[in-house]
Amino acid sequence: MSDHIPRQHGASLLTKTARTKKRNAAETRFKAYGIVAISISLLMLLVLVTTIFSKGLGAYQQTFITLQVELLEKKLDKKGNRNLADIKKVSTFGYAPLIKSAVAAKVEELGIESGLKTKQMAGIVSKGAAAQLRDYVIAHPERIGDTVEFRFLASSRVDGYLKGRVHRDRIGNDKNISPEQLDLVDGLMAAGVVNKTFNIDFIIGADASDQRPEAAGMGVSMLGSLSMMLVVLALSLPIGVGASIYLEEFAPKNWLTDIIEVNISNLAAVPSIVYGILGLAVFINYMHMPMSAPLVGGLVLTLMTLPTIIISTRAALKAVPPSLRDAALGVGASRMQAVFHHVLPLAAPGILTGTIIGLAQALGETAPLLLIGMVGYIASNAPDSIASGLLSPNSAMPAQIYEWAKRADPAFYERAWGGIILLLFFLVAMNTVAVILRRRFERRW
Amino acid sequence: MDRHDIKIAASNVQVHYGETHAIKDVNVEISDNTVTAFIGPSGCGKSTFLRCLNRMNDTIQTCKVKGNILLDGENIYDKRVDPVQLRAKVGMVFQKPNPFPKSIFDNVAYGPKIHGMARDKYELEEIVEKALRRAALWEEVKDRLNAPGTGLSGGQQQRLCIARAVATEPEVLLMDEPCSALDPIATAQVEELIDDLRQRFSVVIVTHSMQQAARVSQKTAFFHLGNLVEFGETGQIFTNPKDPRTESYITGRIG
Numbered sequence: 121m122s123d124h125i126p127r128q129h130g131a132s133l134l135t136k137t138a139r140t141k142k143r144n145a146a147e148t149r150f151k152a153y154g155i156v157a158i159s160i161s162l163l164m165l166l167v168l169v170t171t172i173f174s175k176g177l178g179a180y181q182q183t184f185i186t187l188q189v190e191l192l193e194k195k196l197d198k199k200g201n202r203n204l205a206d207i208k209k210v211s212t213f214g215y216a217p218l219i220k221s222a223v224a225a226k227v228e229e230l231g232i233e234s235g236l237k238t239k240q241m242a243g244i245v246s247k248g249a250a251a252q253l254r255d256y257v258i259a260h261p262e263r264i265g266d267t268v269e270f271r272f273l274a275s276s277r278v279d280g281y282l283k284g285r286v287h288r289d290r291i292g293n294d295k296n297i298s299p300e301q302l303d304l305v306d307g308l309m310a311a312g313v314v315n316k317t318f319n320i321d322f323i324i325g326a327d328a329s330d331q332r333p334e335a336a337g338m339g340v341s342m343l344g345s346l347s348m349m350l351v352v353l354a355l356s357l358p359i360g361v362g363a364s365i366y367l368e369e370f371a372p373k374n375w376l377t378d379i380i381e382v383n384i385s386n387l388a389a390v391p392s393i394v395y396g397i398l399g400l401a402v403f404i405n406y407m408h409m410p411m412s413a414p415l416v417g418g419l420v421l422t423l424m425t426l427p428t429i430i431i432s433t434r435a436a437l438k439a440v441p442p443s444l445r446d447a448a449l450g451v452g453a454s455r456m457q458a459v460f461h462h463v464l465p466l467a468a469p470g471i472l473t474g475t476i477i478g479l480a481q482a483l484g485e486t487a488p489l490l491l492i493g494m495v496g497y498i499a500s501n502a503p504d505s506i507a508s509g510l511l512s513p514n515s516a517m518p519a520q521i522y523e524w525a526k527r528a529d530p531a532f533y534e535r536a537w538g539g540i541i542l543l544l545f546f547l548v549a550m551n552t553v554a555v556i557l558r559r560r561f562e563r564r565w
Numbered sequence: 566m567d568r569h570d571i572k573i574a575a576s577n578v579q580v581h582y583g584e585t586h587a588i589k590d591v592n593v594e595i596s597d598n599t600v601t602a603f604i605g606p607s608g609c610g611k612s613t614f615l616r617c618l619n620r621m622n623d624t625i626q627t628c629k630v631k632g633n634i635l636l637d638g639e640n641i642y643d644k645r646v647d648p649v650q651l652r653a654k655v656g657m658v659f660q661k662p663n664p665f666p667k668s669i670f671d672n673v674a675y676g677p678k679i680h681g682m683a684r685d686k687y688e689l690e691e692i693v694e695k696a697l698r699r700a701a702l703w704e705e706v707k708d709r710l711n712a713p714g715t716g717l718s719g720g721q722q723q724r725l726c727i728a729r730a731v732a733t734e735p736e737v738l739l740m741d742e743p744c745s746a747l748d749p750i751a752t753a754q755v756e757e758l759i760d761d762l763r764q765r766f767s768v769v770i771v772t773h774s775m776q777q778a779a780r781v782s783q784k785t786a787f788f789h790l791g792n793l794v795e796f797g798e799t800g801q802i803f804t805n806p807k808d809p810r811t812e813s814y815i816t817g818r819i820g
Binding site: 445446447451452454461 | 619621624626649650652653656657658659661663664665666675676679680726729730732733
């Protein structure tokens with residue numbers, strides 16, 4: 121008691137004393153602070169999630185143009201003998217005229233008035249269309265001479281126009297699109313030739329060059345992240361859990377183990393970019409591992425994740441009551457039997473949760489990956505891109521997002537947000553798994 | 566049955582916890598087929614001494630034990646002795662019931678399993694039944710052997726722990742205040758059990774309750790401030806103590 125208010129004997133319980141009122145007021149204030157703090161954080165979360173979804177959902181839809189292309193024999197197979205080697209000699213430049221004439225034919229068929237030249241009309245189709253056409257012809261040489269229906273990606277400007285990113289009155293200086301082309305798009309859209317649909321290629325596809333943001337996808341970088349996570353899981357779980365068990369259950373408590381303990385806690389706070397430069401120096405410069413390889417990325421992220429796993433595993437082991445170890449030792453179990461038969465099963469949910477949280481942290485880590493070059497530009501789609509496995513160059517989800525955010529074309533910006541949605545999806549999924557595992561394996565004692 | 570051979574002979578035992586001198590020069594002889602009670606006020610070292618008898622103190626790093634403790638004439642602190650083997654011979658029951666978070670069956674079967682005492686499932690089942698019968702728990706749990714051991718009542722849990730300890734066929738059973746967390750009825754059951762166990766084992770029990778020591782033990786040792794003050798027949802200690810400190814304690818003037 122700091123101030124002395126003598127308690128009155130015989131005072132009524134029905135009236136509150138000044139002291140009680142003060143205490144109650146303090147409690148009410150404290151509750152109010154808590155509610156305000158939580159409301160602010162919920163509001164921030166709401167703003168964050170809405171922003172991400174409003175900016176990123178666009179990436180999951182893409183504008184396509186459906187065209188009937190006549191695969192002219194005189195352009196594609198001059199000799200007419202369907203020899204694959206000869207057909208392959210025709211480059212994508214050879215296919216461009218086919219697309220031009222297909223667009224022109226479509227415009228004429230629909231009777232749309234347009235003052236544009238054929239070349240400008242074809243500008244609404246993605247630059248990747250010729251390659252798509254060529255791939256098809258090489259795969260089906262027997263169709264040469266037929267007219268085949270194709271769904272081509274529209275150019276990113278047309279796509280942006282349909283998504284409200286490109287505005288008629290703001291394209292004055294844009295070489296890639298003109299108001300006349302937009303008129304044409306309007307016409308084609310009314311006829312159902314141009315339409316916006318769900319774009320699975322954003323999820324499973326590879327990155328694309330600066331010229332073709334409409335074709336860029338997260339798929340390959342997702343595979344890169346997946347292979348890194350496998351490396352991290354395979355290395356950090358056994359090493360981390362083994363180290364924790366040794367430190368917690370077997371190691372003598374002396375100055376050496378004290379130093380190790382302090383350093384593990386410190387390592388957990390080391391900025392991730394430091395691990396990146398360490399990986400660059402040790403794994404790439406000294407051990408000559410390949411650059412941009414998921415194996416190196418996984419190793420660096422393992423180093424980064426280990427302290428997290430060790431700390432959470434030790435906490436989980438500490439939480440197991442010592443009476444249980446006594447019980448096991450008391451019936452003549454060895455230290456190792458006591459740990460593996462009784463302590464570890466009880467600590468398992470905590471260990472698993474810590475591991476998954478560590479993995480989720482590693483999944484979202486960008487800085488160390490930039491230093492070891494995990495920003496490989498992979499343009500070939502799966503399965504070609506995964507065939508070479510852990511040692512071939514690859515990218516990772518956060519590094520891919522960073523790459524897109526860096527590029528000049530605003531169409532890539534939308535894809536960066538879209539990539540963040542995917543990344544968050546995986547993080548939320550992993551944390552959910554952690555919670556479920558905890559619930560599932562939690563046992564009481 | 567009434568062979569009163571010396572099972573454990575401790576001489577000049579000193580225990581240090583870091584700087585603290587917890588046990589000072591204790592000499593005691595524990596007979597076979599006898600219940601020996603250690604009594605004394607809190608912090609007098611009786612539990613510490615008990616934990617020396619199966620080397621449970623090894624797990625505490627700062628704890629240093631000096632002197633000789635002979636089990637059947639062999640020094641248990643000899644370098645060649647593996648504490649794991651020792652603990653199979655000298656079982657222990659703890660203050661708080663600490664069943665494994667496993668089924669009742671697995672709790673009792675764990676010791677026999679790790680010591681390879683059963684050749685097959687049937688032998689293991691026999692061992693478990695025998696141990697549970699000895700712990701006077703069989704009738705209560707025979708229909709729910711697969712239920713978790715932690716779901717039993719406090720007294721049942723402690724008897725389960727006793728069953729677990731006797732299942733490995735130890736020669737000595739150490740009990741560290743086994744009834745302090747139990748109600749009077751459960752305590753009575755455990756005390757009755759201790760008297761039965763004497764037929765097969767040498768039992769050493771640490772207790773806070775002098776009545777309990779008087780009820781269950783044949784020999785009593787009184788510890789005070791790390792010293793073994795007096796050791797003798799239980800009847801003599803309680804009716805005719807030689808040391809004034811023992812008299813003060815049992816009459817309630819100290820402790």
